[in-house]
Amino acid sequence: MMDPSYLTILGFGFVLGLRHALDADHIAAVSTVLATRPSWRASGLIGFSWGLGHTLVLLLVGTVALALQISIPESVANAAEFAVGLMLIALGGVLALRVFRERWHSHSHDHEGRRHDHVHSHAATSGHGHAHWWSDSVKPLCIGMAHGLAGSAAILIVVVTASRTFLEGLAYIALFGLGSIIGMMLIGLVLSLPVIWSLSFGRHALLVVQGVAGLGSIGLGLSMLVRIATGEHLF
Template sequence: MFDPHTLTILSLGFVLGLRHALDADHLAALSTVLAERPTVQASTAIGFFWGLGHTLMLLCVGGLLLALNLTIPDTLASLFEFAVGVMLVVLGLSLARRIYREQWHLHTHEHDGQPHVHLHSHHLKPDHAHGHWYQGSLRPLLIGMAHGLAGSAALMLIVLSTVTGIGQGIGYIVVFGVGSILGMVGVGAILSLPVVYSVTVGPRAYWMVQGLACLASIGLGLLMMVRIGLGGGWS
């Protein structure tokens, strides 16, 4: 069905997509979102929607650039990466502000006879109604799209130097995206483990994990902004 060269390119794209999920800025952004939902199910769903948004943006930008035979200028690529740094700082500050101002705490209750734990705020709602994982898909989707836009320049350099046609280019982006989705689902599950474990230890341990996620996101975001601002680049 595929010639050996195409199979090699697609395999490479899939492996690089898996590896791409482990980038530090991806881990920092994901941790701030899943730290609010201390369950493996919610964390893997967040990873999936992050990867989906990332892939959709890469396909939109990559398909357009391939069709027009264009590349993203270095100055614009740096601007996109700087915007990701700003987003990481905002995500970290947003999580810290939410915990502090909305009086978040851990609360165990039942749905359909199944007990589970949720991050919960009586300051916002007097009862125990809350949204589940599928209702919080938009935020990680948009965050993934922002990361996809920032990473599109580097990906297109690889694509243009590897593929021999627009069909191979789109195929490469698709399998790269599938790899990144699977990678982010796995990363989400792994990163959820210390969060879930801290819930069993107690509120103080959970807040410490939350605090680490805040500091990591803010610190990495500031580092990205400084390095890009000084002309050193990030990726």
């Protein structure tokens, strides 16, 4: 029978995983993807893919760390966090550029004796193609893997020092990862609310939401780079 104290630790790991999904850099990165996928199905899939990539990297790094009883050097952790900051800037920049390239503008025309305005973009396509599940999954999966590598140092410090056996450590990481998957799926649904809601107000409203997501990601990425450059600990 498992030690009740160990079961408590595992439960705590699951709760921490749920909380970990709420980190600002995670939300900013995923929001840039969700802003271009205004649908409930895509939001859940994106959140799941992020959490899966995050957990896979944690398990991989955790296996090595637990087997060798080592922790990730602070310099390596800071380098990984710096890379995440650059990734946030890139994700936000790509989204902002996409909004700019849309070139949405208004056209006026007469219809049944009344004058109407409608929004039009020369960048829009009229094809009937649709996204497949794997095209919605690859990008957030890679983003989650990058965050998993960057956040593994702080998590593994707890795991390596608190785990009595190799399997106990992996079980803690797995439950932490499960919590982060569920948490990010829920966050994905919540973050999709303004994206889907904006569609009811027209394309311009959606572009505003996308622009805010892009600028927010760029701003947070720059903030992370400054904090690392000034020697401030991110975890």
